[in-house]
Amino acid sequence: MGIIEVQNVTKRFNDKLVLDNISYDVKEGEIFGFIGPNGAGKSTLINIMTNLLIPDSGTIKICGFDILKDTIKAKGCIGYVPQDIALMEELNAYDNLEFFGALYGLKGKELKKRIAEALRVTGLEDTKKQKVKKFSGGMKRRLNIAAAILHHPKVLILDEPTVGVDPQSRNHIFTFVKNICKEWGTTVIYTSHYMEEIEELCDRVFIIDLGKEVAYGEREQIKASVFPNNKVLIEGSGIKGETLVGLKKIEGIIKVTESDNKISLTIDSTFKLAKVLSYLEKNNINIKKISYEEAKLEDVFLTITGKQLRD
Known part of the structure; x- marks a missing residue:
């Protein structure tokens, strides 16, 4: 059994079938690649995994908790970094993390410890007092990641984390993803339009197109089955x-x-x-x-x- 279990998930918007009986599991501590062309259903499935949408049928369990029946416990296991930057630009990096940490229920010395840790692993220690509006796109993306890991989630969902980032930030994100899996045992769901990123980071992948599974399993086995x-x-x-x-x-x-x-x-x-x-x-x-x-x-x-x- 995986730390994430997706079973027979189906979703329609009016008459359009967006997800067609999707099933897969994700192993604890792995970096799992989730890929598909625009309009394939990736965002819909991620929104269902994070309880932003309700499936028409099927179940999703995260850390053993049903996302519909045990929503609070399931969501407590998740850190989510969306495609769109979600930060307060008039505040500095530290104050942003202090705000998000408080939402997770962190406070006092523990909150300060988690903020220092998140800044360190995302390479933002030297810019913590700088206002976010002065950050580059890559730095904002890294701060978004820092906010998502303050509560030490067992599952981290990274949705297109390197879109529009500079090469330095891209390398920081790559290093971070590898380290958080190795050192924290965090499970990462990684979606990307850059196939070379999936090649480098992910041993197992799920490829979706038109709401259907077209390939799922070990990356090398999928490649060998086609070529x-x-x-x-x-x-x-x-x-x-x-x-x-x-x-x-x-x-x-x-x-x-x-x-x-x-x-x-x-x-x-x-x-x-x-x-x-x-x-x-x-x-x-x-x-x-x-x-x-x-x-x-x-x-x-x-x-x-x-x-x-x-x-």
Whole structure:
């Protein structure tokens, strides 16, 4: 059983089916990627998870609490960072956190301790007395994250956390996400339009399109199910027809093509590069460059949905 359990969730707006029998679970302490094109149903599902919307049918449990039946306990486990910045711009960073901390019921020394901790992990210690209206977009995003973790939530939902942020803040957010999972054991739901972020952070993903599940599970397994074979590209000179014929006989090579002195090998898991290098050396092939081409999650997404992520 996961720390988050989504079972058969369906939602309609008038006659439009927005979520169609969605189910998945999230393991404790993992960074779970949630991706889909615009209009896929991501925001609707997140709003249901945070009790901002009521599903037509289905259940969601967070930390074992039903979001509809045990709403207060379930929501107490959640920290939520929405796409839109939710801060008081005329106040400084510290005062913003003091306000949000009070809403969580924190006070006195404990509140001061949590504020100092949140500022440290989001890299905002040196700007805590600066008014938020003077912050860059990235700094505001990091302060929003700081506000969401004051109560040490077991589940942190980050909805497009790097949209419009500078590279420094993006790196801060990446480091923060990895550390909070490792050091605090926090479970993170991470939605993003940037597929390379999902590649770097998430081992498991859920891909949604038109309100339906199109892929769910281990990232590498999903990639392998769509693109079961990777490629090795070899650039060299002295390549002949018989060279290609011999390469096809080597274990682990599924397909061999050649163009402009560049050999493309489609390979499976039994492939051994050493065997290929030995063969090419014996056939007097002068190797200039070798590169490995692995299927990317973005390629998988485009293949199974027929859409770019921002469509």
